[in-house]
Amino acid sequence: MHRFADERYADLSLLMRTGERSGEVFDALLARGEVVVHSTELERTAEVAALGDDLIIADTREQVAAINAMIRDRRQVAGERTGEHSGEPITRRGERIGLGDRVATRRNDRDLGVANRDVWTVVGTGDDGSLVVAGRAGQRVLPRDYVSDHIELAFASTAYGAQGETVNSAHLIVGESTGAASAYVGMTRGRHHNVAHLVADSVEDARRQWIDVFNRDRADLGPGHAATRVDEAIDRYGSQAAPSSAAHQAAALAASQRRTEHQPPYTSRPPGPGVRR
Known part of the structure; x- marks a missing residue:
């Protein structure tokens, strides 16, 4: 919350973190000019490419x-x-x-x-x-x-790559595979501005997409669901992709336990040094 210059946006960021009242959050962002609706994917790519030095966050490499x-x-x-x-x-x-x-x-x-x-x-x-x-x-x-x-x-980055970044302005490319965690990261990197870019037929369609995003890929759906998301991340980003949060670490543990039969339970340990993701 201390990252943001605007206290009102800090309050919105807390709602994005929990996924609560996502429709109201969309309405507030739209009123603030922090939602842009594009008619086509090509138009969106061209417009975000003209944003200068702002950080752009997208779903896939x-x-x-x-x-x-x-x-x-x-x-x-x-x-x-x-x-x-x-x-x-x-x-x-x-x-x-x-x-x-x-x-x-x-x-x-x-x-x-x-x-x-x-x-x-x-x-x-x-x-x-x-x-x-x-x-x-x-x-x-x-x-x-x-x-x-x-x-x-690195003018643009995935949400994984943008974690830990703090910039003046950030822009999130919202797509069919954008999940709640990625959207939260993308909409909380900028001190002054964080803008969501959606391709939609109308504002109502964009609002529906936004709500879908914050009902997708929720960490509170349990370790089994989170483990599945880890498997998908490995498929997308390669076998060296490492969990980047406590929730992902728990998911990796769940995935390991799921694949290994007749193994006695073990006590989790803090992760050792490795490649920073």
């Missing part, structure tokens, strides 16, 4: 990649990038990285002083494919191999 690519192209056309040259590295995902781009490191490396999901701005490029990046932790030099394998554009 495919959506994130599409938005990141559009933002990079727009910045190129607008002259916000200095132009492509032979020293700009291309990642294994096919993303070209240049000066001024916002990127995320996706692997812990103590020697380089970077962690998974740290966000940086590119302030220098080397002819050998290396990057100089700056962030809250200072400035780092990333060699070509790390850049190629473990760097990605």
Whole structure:
């Protein structure tokens, strides 16, 4: 609650956290100008790509990649990038990285002083494919191999990637697979503005979608349901996806117990060090 500049929004965030009175929350957000209804998916993607430096949060990595690519192209056309040259590295995902781009490191490396999901701005490029990046932790030099394998554009992010972020303004892409937990994360990253973007035929349709979101993927549906969501997250994001909250940790435990027969119960322990998600 202390993140928000507006106390009234802090009250709305508490309702989003619990999923209570979701229709009333939608009405309040709409009145505040923090719900935008788009007629098509293409229109929505184009409009959010023109939002400048605001954080954009989407459901899937495919959506994130599409938005990141559009933002990079727009910045190129607008002259916000200095132009492509032979020293700009291309990642294994096919993303070209240049000066001024916002990127995320996706692997812990103590020697380089970077962690998974740290966000940086590119302030220098080397002819050998290396990057100089700056962030809250200072400035780092990333060699070509790390850049190629473990760097990605980060103008947009999944809800998993946005956890822990605090920015001035954030925008949530609401889709058919958006759950209550993801929507809460997406609508609570901005100090001053948090805006939900929906594709709908009408405001009434958008309101129905919003209510559906906050009836979906609720942690209070029990460990069995939560374990299923963990399985789905692994399918979507890969086998290295780690639970990012106490509820997800409990779900992982439930999933493990469900798959293992005739195992004696054990006492849970705090998770050990690993890749930060």
